[in-house]
Amino acid sequence: MTSSTGAGQGGETLADQAYRAISDRLVTLQIRPGEPISDERIATELGLGRTPVREALKRLETERLIVAYPRRGTFATEVQIADLGHISEVRQQLEPLAASVAAERATEHDRTELGQLLAQLEAGGPDGGSELIRLDMAVHRAIYATTYNPYLQDTLIKYDNLATRIWCLFIGRLPGLAGHVREHGPLLRAIIDGDPQKAAALASDHVEGFEAAIREII
Incomplete structure (x- = not known):
């Protein structure tokens, strides 16, 4: 056994x-x-x-x-909408850091794997809400792994999970779900191209856009 x-x-x-x-x-x-x-x-x-x-x-x-x-x-646990600001505050600092570090540390193998995710996004990705959520999570996990910093990776997975729960709670009321997921395309391209400043800026915009989209409907 x-x-x-x-x-x-x-x-x-x-x-x-x-x-x-x-x-x-x-x-x-x-x-x-x-x-x-x-x-x-x-x-x-x-x-x-x-x-x-x-x-x-x-x-x-x-x-x-x-x-x-x-x-x-x-x-x-209950999904606490009041925690959105706290979660976003942490992610606003750490997501750009992870994107920047990933752009600097990505190996050829990493770039190949990120390129496969990018191809999925550029092909349109899945149509179903749950599959879009899983693709979004896969992109985030791949970026975190590419930092080669297990402490940063574990912390970001924790906060991305909490943010995604909030997202899933309102999934039926979010009109731009597919666009929100597919906007990861330029972020992945910046990491693949080894552009840490652009990657950080795009990651920051993504977190800010996520919080704004949720606040529009609550």
Whole structure:
């Protein structure tokens, strides 16, 4: 029997697999805000043991995606619109930094992978809201990974997750969703071309545009 800390494919542990799967459900609101979370049910759905699932839930609690109450259970956190300004304040500082650093540190392999994402955006990308959200997340994750700074990467993933939950809450009321995702094209091109100043400016504009779009409808 494989332990929860044993490495699976690509060196990923079972707890890592559980974290990614549960995080995706929480961020895209497949697990609704306030919904109770059963580690036994999730373990069964994912085909994993309860130990890696519990490890994943502990990590998700530190990222404010779930909350555990003594004798009451574990629940998905509510989406707090009041936190939008705080989240944007952090992202406004760190997203341009990540874009700039990625432009400076991208390897040829990174440029190839970013180019593949760029091709998806230039081809129009998916039409469905949930698939657009996942493409947006994939672009952000690829940029963060290209910084080769695990602390910056982990911090930005946390705040991007919180921002994306807010986005998903209003997805049916956001008319420019596809355009918001596809505007990553110039940002990816700046990183691929090794232009840190342009990449930083585009990332800053993207965060500012996201907050403005949400505030227009609340």
